[in-house]
Amino acid sequence: MSQYSAFGLLRGALNGQKHWQPAWRDPEPKSHYDIIIIGGGGHGLATAYYLAKVHGLKNIAVLEKGWIGGGNTGRNTTIVRSNYRLKPLHDLFEFGLKMWEHLSDELNYNVMFSPRGAMFLGHSDADMTKLAERGDAMRCDGIDADLMTRDEVQKLEPLLDMSRDARFPIEGGLIQRRGGTARHDAVAWGYARGADSLGVDIIQKCEVTGFVRDGDAVVGVETTRGRINAGRVGICVAGHSGHVAGLAGLKLPVESQTLQAMVTEGVKPMINSVIMSQSLHCYISQSDKGGIVFGGDPDNWPSYAQRGNPMVMERAVAQGLALVPALSRLRMVRTWSGVTDMSFDGAPIIGETPVKNLFLNGGWCYGGFKATPASGWTYAHTLATGKPHALNAPFALDRFERGATIDETGSGPMPNSR
Amino acid sequence: MINFSFDGKTYQAEKGDTLAAALLRNGIGLVGRSFKYHRPRGIMTAGVEEPNALVTIGDGGRTEPNTRATDVFVYEGLVAKSQNRWPNLSFDIGSVFGLAAPVLSAGFYYKTFFGSAKRWMIYEYFIRKAAGLGNAPTKTDPDHFSQRAAFCDVLVVGAGPAGLSAALEAAEAGKRAILVEQDNILCASLIRDGQDRDGAWVESTQARIRAAGGRILTRTTASGYWEHDLVTLTQRIAEPGQIPLHGVAQRLWHVRAGQVILATGSIERPMAFAHNDRPGVMLSQAVRTYVRRFGVVPGKRVVIATNNDDAYKTAYALKAAGAEVVAILDARPAPAGADSGLPVYNNAVPLSTNGARHCLKSVTARINGLTQSWNADLIAVSGGFTPVVHLHMQAGGTLDWNDAAQAFVPAASRQNVTTIGGAANPDPVFNVVPVSKPKKSFIDFQNDVTLSDVDLAWAEGYRSVEHLKRYTTLGMATDQGKLSNMAALGRLAEKQGVAIPEAGLTTFRPPYTPVTMGLLAGAGAKDAGAHVRRLALYDVHAAKNPIWQPLGYWFRPRAYPAGNETLAQAAMREAKAVRSNVGMTDVSTLAKFEVSGPDAAAFLEIICATTVGKLAVGRGRYTFMLREDGFVFDDGTVWRLDENRYLLTSSTGGADRMATHISYVRQYLCPHLRVSAVNVQEHYAGIAVAGPQAKAALAALIGEEPPRHMSTVPAMISGVPVIVLAASYSGERAFEIYVEASHAGPVWAACEAEVTKQGGALYGLEAMEFLRIEKGHLVVGGEVDGRMTPHDLALDKMLNKAGGYVGASGLSRPALSEAGRRQLVGLEAIEGNIPEGAMLITGEGASPQGHVSAAAFRILDGGSIALGQLTDGFARHGEELIATSPTRGQMARVRVVAPHFYDTAGERYRD
Amino acid sequence: MMQFTCPHCGPRDQAEFIYERTVDAVVSLDAAPEDAMKSLFTRNNPRGVDEEIWRHTYGCRAWMVIARNRVTNEISATRAVGPEALP
């Protein structure tokens, strides 16, 4: 792989940028790999990278049914943070946030991680107490979280509606200054280039259509490009977890729902951080090209259609305008949808399945992007050693039948009430 | 004539001009600057596909950045400003980026700017400053936006000749028909193509459609095709920046159509040649539109480059308007049979242009292998026609490849949509393979993407069409790839060595053209659709000017400060009144269900986890409800009003969730039960009277012996029938009076008179918190946080031994009875005041083992107390912990105690 | 937005309906604890047709089961659920 650098770009200026090699190869699938990862999104590619980099494994394949980074990795609102209330969650996401801080150098690929601050607004004393509780839980476990007064909030985001008679008056906020955004495509491409350079085979246009069994153990997969055998197989397909696990006869505590996002036309800088709210379910940030990126509630019914709908989108925009009225005359230029794998307590599933040699990484709901490095690292550990790491042990698949659920919002098993 | 201004100078426009037409009329060629290299940009098209002529229009909160000059009709006093340039349009510092173009190739930013995240944020600061086109307004929008539904049998999109005829046919067949056109006139293409004689036909057809009941909406774009033939339309009532009638700037239509007919025509393609982005390069049909429709001749010496017959009409129109057509570069070998003395050259494709001071000076072409140049101030280009298939694709349609037209045309669809006219069968063309230097041949004019960028992406492995698009940012500008997608696909197919249809296709994402955010928000812009729910007794409270507190969508009085009392002082005074005398408060927002029928008790023992059947008529009991996973999600009281009639109350916060839960259990799980469960939350207003003097006050109000604790009687107050429940949340002897909401006024007045006579007080939610915390009552959303089992909350002894309630099987899961669970505890401060929400730690630096869910003070004796959750809390009474809040810099030393601080034996309830 | 044909009210916009759960997630009151937890915590979640329980919450307030293809949103069947009712 050719090393990326400013010097490389200058050299390219002289030869019409002709010297750059492909960022990843396009190999034919081999007949056997030690580990196969199903799903070429950010999590799958990160897993392959850390299997090769941390565990020194060479015979790894990532099978992607479409093109890498084409699923949720390319469809989220690019927010990175670790400010969760419950310990297992904020420990895992914090482990990931520390990796984000050096990821561009690690991958020699600028993922544009921008720690511009991830802020939750509070609209009542009750909200502010809930935010303080979340901040205290984080601070006690060594994670940065700071309460903000009204004036500090207004200074950071001058376009917020600070009027006292606003429907959702702003009393203050809780900010994680080390949180922010990153360029989603760059994460997938950076990990792909890194993994490929360490010998991982990234095989696109290769959909898994079934599992090869030896007794009750999985020993390979059937794909649209033929059978491929493997020592261990790791499912990592986000919204399609239910479908792929179904091919192995597994029924998961996961239901796929659509999450819509949208972006406006590019304007000069107006939103400086990531704005979220304790009462309103919407999140607003501005991309480096000037577009205001917007997301809100998931559609609370099952879907694989990757299609949005006006009702939920219009409510998300209304919530955004209730906070930042100055957005009114901007224009939405593009809206898209991801298929999120909503787990039945809102926390991910990273670990073994009842089927021997078959592992699962999924259930990320609408919070998967921020976990990409931590998800890849812990899943690599699990696939390499066969046992979960301490960070992902709480997120076992059997936690539901045992009653050890990790329910951040306390809203119970129905994903549509989350 | 109409006055308008551009960059501070005033000009005149003709009636019906678009801003683009008016600018051309006044000889203005330079209108903007491109996104990345800040290259000079002029007007290229006459429609919504315009990539270059973007201006900011209007002022104050009505300012609209990035508005296409081709998509706004001039009105008196229109204010337009150019964008993305400093200090001004003709001299823009930003153009220095153009010099660095060789370094700033596609995706350069992925290959550099390394170092810490902090260092990236420094680079990012400058990148963000250079990025973005216009400036967003900073003031609030003074106008509002309407949203309206519509239903029809036939929705026709596009009022060209085909669309107009289809709408007429539908309307006169007695069908409910709606015709939608984004322009402000119908059949603009007839004028463009010199068929003005059909104007009469257009007028009469339009009149016949309206006479038959059909609706025609102009300045309206079909922006999204969703599910089951729902189409969203965006209607401009006022032009951008214009002060609207009645303050409604735009209307968003949600149209449910029986059938949709797309007559959306096609968009003319540019050609890729060196320096094809200069002002003075325009599409052929656009030139014809400006000449025929607006009477504006954009150039005196014109070169025409084409691969089809249509562009010849532009040549005739220009000649008729007095312009000189110096050359027609026809890429096709065979002569097109033009005989009108026009200088036609065959096998001719444009190679490059050059210019000075931002306008075109000359065009160079390659003809049969030789190059030739002409001085010209305008080149009209026609690279073929791309059918507008966006809505067909949004509807989940498929495409076929029309080889003659080198274009994708609509094929099958799974929704009721058909495509007619130009969009279904575009004109045949000759496929022109770009021959010029790829470096300066632009395909995405706004994001400055060139053919060489496509080649670079291919070389670096970004080979799927979606990778190509995201790596080069091609088609991600405000024109959404309308002029660039086909050129990019052509180049990609060339690289892959396949025909264009095999090269892959990007997804067509709504909206067709960008949609104003305020329009999507509609009336919800102010409150996001979360209307404030008003108490039945709102006016009574408002008159006392209380401090209001949001609770769900309700607002309830939090305290009634007297004089200049602070919230805390008022709340403590109110709480003391309840402890020592009598107080009254509004409890109307509690969820309430009237459950009647022979199986009412059986039904309630499914919803509630405690026994109900044994209740005698006139008696009531505390109860709680489980989710199916066994966790407690709500609590309340149940009262037997009559033989087969019960009243169930539960929390305000969980009211809607409980209503759905009760309906699901009754209708889906137990359809055969003989029971009626009616939501009466808003039917009854509720007034609580609490305190040692409450019983005396009640006796005076109802003129009889008030019911003993946890009993209920029907009664009359001021001649109004009420239900009295002897329930207590405060820990004092108390009563809740339920009265039909419309008669609540007189009953509240009678109660207030009685309470005031006794020297009592009104109390709000803050005092109620102090009272219930001291008593140790739970709150849904506080102690009941959806993660606690009955045992965790010390409620398991009340569980119905017979089982059969929702959640019983959930409780059987092993982890719910293992050690290490968080359990309900009381906390008493040894030193400092306990902060609500604080973490409970054994010592400095230890990971929290619980938290404070509710903190208050002993009301009469003082002293900081709290309720909380603590790992294995039941077994740790007497232990000392630290309640710490690092975010607030507060800390207290606490002792774990039982969660009851007041009248633990319940003597206060006995008379 | 989808359009559902309510068994009682006819075709109505999806905004009037609220999704409850899939039929395979119904926990019947008399189920043994293990079966109850299996129904509650596992789903077929097919990338195709599934039977879903919806309520016409803002319409006739009745419950219904809708067979819907989750990829194409094509609705193949709708049946009413609830107490016996007059037509």
Place this chain on the structure above:
Amino acid sequence: MTDVTITVLPAAPLHALEIWSNPTAVAARFKKAAGFALPAIGRSDGNDALRLIRYEPTVWLVEGDVSALPGLLADDGALTAIGGSVVRVQLSGKGWRTLLMEGGVFDAESPNFASGCSAATIIDHVNVRLHVVDDDICHAYVPLSYSEAMIHFWKTAALSLTL
């Protein structure tokens, strides 16, 4: 210039009549006593003492004198007072159908939604029950707590009805 008038009607007794068993038998007893049949879903009917409007499969909204109904229901159903929970709003004039399309999702402009028809739907996030009294008058039952917001929404929309 609006051609729709919005007026709040005075509060009046209102009951929910629910039948949980033997619906045909109850229907027969009712018809005999009241002289008109229990209306179908989406319809209303009545006599000078009593008016029934049906929105749900097993529940009828009842206006007027309900004293005879408990006897008719016996053990097959129940009557529950719910008048306090709604405000009755009258929308009169030619434009009421267009007004109901604003922020709505129900086809109030359809010719099938004629005099005597009833329909429940959602308008501007509020659950509203409609009853067509005649071509120029429609009654809307709006939840009490949302009535102030709903009436404000309708009055604002009425200003720009014909745009």
